């Protein structure tokens with residue numbers, strides 16, 4: 150018998166694949182294409198306490214092996230999410246992860262407070278959105294601020310708390326440790342890497358926001374390195390992401406130390422990425438005679 | 453129903469400068485789809501990372517064949533435009549909201565529908581013209597009376613005239629502005645609805661035509677897309693509204709890929 154099960158701060162996942170926040174909406178669109186309960190879990194679009202309309206278009210630019218986005222946390226707000234989206238999502242029978250962003254500590258506390266009485270399984274604190282000035286990343290780039298926001302939110306919820314880290318920092322290990330020290334149950338990384346694109350003919354930036362977040366295979370080497378460093382720095386579970394397109398990529402992140410993975414941009418370029426990669430993982434395990442996927446976690450051979 | 457299918461190129465014919473008319477055979481599991489004029493497909497093409505949205509220019513339900521008309525405008529569209537028979541690509545189809553032709557068909561009497569096309573924007577309107585002609589043929593009487601204004605920058609860029617003519621009357625406008633031709637015609641002839649697709653300046657000009665007041669007008673918008681299904685929120689356009697969440701007064705971002713690409717002309721706020 151082969152098992153793909155993994156566990157994340159007390160929450161059982163039937164497989165290690167989690168749909169990454171912001172690339173999967175609230176699941177509705179993809180549920181028209183396949184049974185979305187095939188995912189181990191779903192992390193929903195970043196939520197803020199109040200609705201946000203997001204940044205002006207253009208919001209996307211294609212890059213070599215990746216894309217830049219500057220959506221800017223467009224979302225209906227926590228209340229509307231709980232009223233209109235969560236009941237349907239909760240019926241999927243898989244853990245739902247609420248990705249939460251904010252501009253102030255009080256924002257984060259208020260949003261998380263509301264979600265604490267809801268059926269979400271895990272709160273993922275987004276302190277790493279590069280696309281809004283007041284959108285959390287200022288909490289994510291220094292260990293002091295990470296500690297501050299994590300402990301403030303920790304004290305207002307008993308839900309498992311996962312902190313989503315920004316790669317736009319010089320030392321990911323100290324950031325990861327700060328989150329762990331302040332009471333995080335898990336960390337997820339990486340969010341997008343700040344970048345930009347220019348149209349040389351018009352001499353204008355392609356994104357109306359000028360800068361945006363880079364995702365996709367272009368960032369995978371950086372993501373792998375950061376997951377590996379974070380795994381060495383903390384003992385809480387790590388969820389790895391950044392450019393995962395297939396089962397081999399999933400295995401690489403798990404070998405680097407991730408207990409589970411998130412898959413984002415792959416959904417955008419291949420709408421069937423979820424079921425496809427899941428089937429590939431099963432093949433990968435069979436071919437490599439792996440009976441329990443957890444044996445990959447941190448299994449990197451460096452000597 | 454929609455799905456992501458394998459599509460094999462049956463033919464690729466150059467019909468104008470840099471414009472390819474391509475017929476694709478969908479894989480067998482595509483039996484259930486029923487694309488409507490105004491909807492689009494999201495195509496993966498070798499060499500570029502993201503898929504490209506391309507309007508459905510025709511659909512042969514019996515044989516599960518899709519027609520697309522593609523202008524080589526860059527790397528991605530260029531790769532699609534130069535596909536050769538036998539090659540396969542992936543195609544997510546059908547996506548977005550169609551022109552409300554079904555709605556018009558349900559109301560009584562002859563409907564005078566005016567099509568306004570600019571350049572490659574003729575592609576979805578060819579589907580609309582064919583759809584209305586076939587509808588009339590099926591009913592054995594004229595339900596739709598179709599008049600088309602089709603603008604191209606020059607003669608060698610023009611295509612699709614036969615299809616528009618077969619559906620009704622067609623007025624090619626070469627080098628000039630379709631909107632000028634439409635404005636003149638509106639003085640003595642008011643259609644029941646306008647369906648348009650073309651470059652943004654054309655759509656803006658359309659919005660400025662006074663004579664269109666009171667005539668339901670629908671336009672298909674373009675946007676740079678990611679997922680094509682409505683999940684990633686990168687394809688926003690501005691739509692005037694008096695409800696919904698927004699930071700700016702009465703303007704709301706809507707997804708071109710799912711809430712559109714067809715919108716009411718009066719609601720579009722050009723950037």
Ligand SMILES: Cc1cc2nc3c(=O)[nH]c(=O)nc-3n(C[C@H](O)[C@H](O)[C@H](O)COP(=O)(O)OP(=O)(O)OC[C@H]3O[C@@H](n4cnc5c(N)ncnc54)[C@H](O)[C@@H]3O)c2cc1C
Pocket residue numbers: 210211492500502503504505506507508520521522523524525526527528529530572575576673674675676677713
């Ligand atoms: C709903 C819809 C229907 C369309 N139907 C057709 C059609 O039937 N025939 C046809 O030839 N073209 C159509 N287009 C436009 C076509 O998608 C673009 O020409 C194409 O995306 C340009 O890509 P490229 O790789 O050639 O250009 P590049 O310049 O290499 O593109 C770079 C990036 O910009 C984006 N981009 C550039 N121009 C456009 C544009 N006009 N629209 C959307 N994205 C753009 C690309 O997707 C890509 O991400 C349609 C667009 C939309 C939104």
Ligand SMILES: Cc1cc2nc3c(=O)[nH]c(=O)nc-3n(C[C@H](O)[C@H](O)[C@H](O)COP(=O)(O)O)c2cc1C
Pocket residue numbers: 169170171172194195196218220222248275278313339340341363364365366368390391392393411412413414415678684685686
């Ligand atoms: C269009 C888009 C929107 C995103 N929105 C969010 C978001 O709301 N919250 C968040 O924490 N991360 C967001 N992300 C980041 C992804 O969840 C993920 O961290 C990143 O894209 C790297 O993974 P990938 O390469 O698999 O996409 C977004 C990414 C993309 C491409």
Ligand code: FES
Pocket residue numbers: 676677678679680681682683684685686687688707708709710
């Ligand atoms: S392209 Fe993803 S929401 Fe429209």
